[in-house]
Structures are given as structure tokens and as C-alpha cells.
Amino acid sequence: MTWSSVLTTIFNGTLYALACLAGWGYGLLRVLVWPLLHLAHAVLLTILLPLRLLAKFEAILSFFGTAVLTGAILGLAIYLITTGTVDTLHRWFGSIWKPASRRRGGGSQGRRLLEAVKGAPSFSPSDSISSDEYCMEWYDRQDRQDQPPQTDGTIVEEEESS
Structure with a gap:
């Protein structure tokens, strides 16, 4: 059992270190990439704004076009x-x-x-x-x-x- 407790401690320590490293990497990724994602999302919404307006008036535009x-x-x-x-x-x-x-x-x-x-x-x-x-x-x-x-x-x- 002593070997099992030693292995568990090493395994938990290694897993804890890997979990801390993954959390730190996720935080860094979130700080660096998420503003770019929000910026890309805002640009996409701005580009698609005319289409969103057309979608609101689709019926009347179809009527007038016809x-x-x-x-x-x-x-x-x-x-x-x-x-x-x-x-x-x-x-x-x-x-x-x-x-x-x-x-x-x-x-x-x-x-x-x-x-x-x-x-x-x-x-x-x-x-x-x-x-x-x-x-x-x-x-x-x-x-x-x-x-x-x-x-x-x-x-x-x-x-x-x-």
C-alpha cells in the first residue's frame, strides 16, 4: 500500500501541475484570442447588417419587385x-x-x-x-x-x- 500511496501522490502532483498549466494556458488564450474573436464577430455583424434589414422587409420588397x-x-x-x-x-x-x-x-x-x-x-x-x-x-x-x-x-x- 505504500507503493500505491507514493504512486498516487506522484500522479496527483503531476496531474495537478498539468491542470494548473492547462488553466494558465486557457487564461492566456482567453486574454489574447477572445478580443480578436469579439472583433471578428462585430465586423461580421456590421457586414451582414444590410442583409438583416432586407430580411426584415423581405415581403414588401418581393411585392414591389414583382x-x-x-x-x-x-x-x-x-x-x-x-x-x-x-x-x-x-x-x-x-x-x-x-x-x-x-x-x-x-x-x-x-x-x-x-x-x-x-x-x-x-x-x-x-x-x-x-x-x-x-x-x-x-x-x-x-x-x-x-x-x-x-x-x-x-x-x-x-x-x-x-
Whole structure:
């Protein structure tokens, strides 16, 4: 039994010394590393703060995002459909349309306006003749129809001769 008490004392002394050394090492580790861990935690929370705010307003942001996307798609679809429809109707009924300048005897003002904006992009469907060229031809036909036949005499000469 004496040997057992000697071994127990040596073992307890060794274990006690190792336990004290481990406690001292843990304390040193805690003093040196824990501030770095707290600093890393604070930096991570700061970086993730915008995501935390987004998470709070997730439902309303999803609603507005869906509304904007739906509005943009439907607006573009309506614009393209109406543009095509108006252009088609313009082509179909273009021959019976009389502009206001024609009725008032404005000369070829419409043609001059069309030539002024000749460089503007055309939104008509691609075919053999563009909408601008079609309108210019129509104004030319109207100019020829509205003008009386050319006579050799002037108005004053015609009144004198009658």
C-alpha cells in the first residue's frame, strides 16, 4: 500500500501541475484570442447588417419587385401592340385621310415637315416602302390633285379677256 500511496501522490502532483498549466494556458488564450474573436464577430455583424434589414422587409420588397417587373413587361407589351396596331390602321386608312393643312390650302407644308424629320428613325414594320416614304408619296399625289391645270395666262389676263 505504500507503493500505491507514493504512486498516487506522484500522479496527483503531476496531474495537478498539468491542470494548473492547462488553466494558465486557457487564461492566456482567453486574454489574447477572445478580443480578436469579439472583433471578428462585430465586423461580421456590421457586414451582414444590410442583409438583416432586407430580411426584415423581405415581403414588401418581393411585392414591389414583382410589381415593377410585371408593370415593365405589360407596359412594353402594350406599347408594342398599340404601335403595331396604329401603324397598320394608318396604312389601311391612309388613303382617305385628309390633313388639316390640305383643307386650308397649306401647300406642301406636310411634305416639308416630313422631309425635315426624314432622318428620324421609323417604327413601321419592315417592308418594301417605309411609312415616311408612303406619306411623302401621298402628299405628292394630293399636291397634283389639288392644283388646277396650268394655263398660259395669269389671273389678271384672264379677267381682261373675259
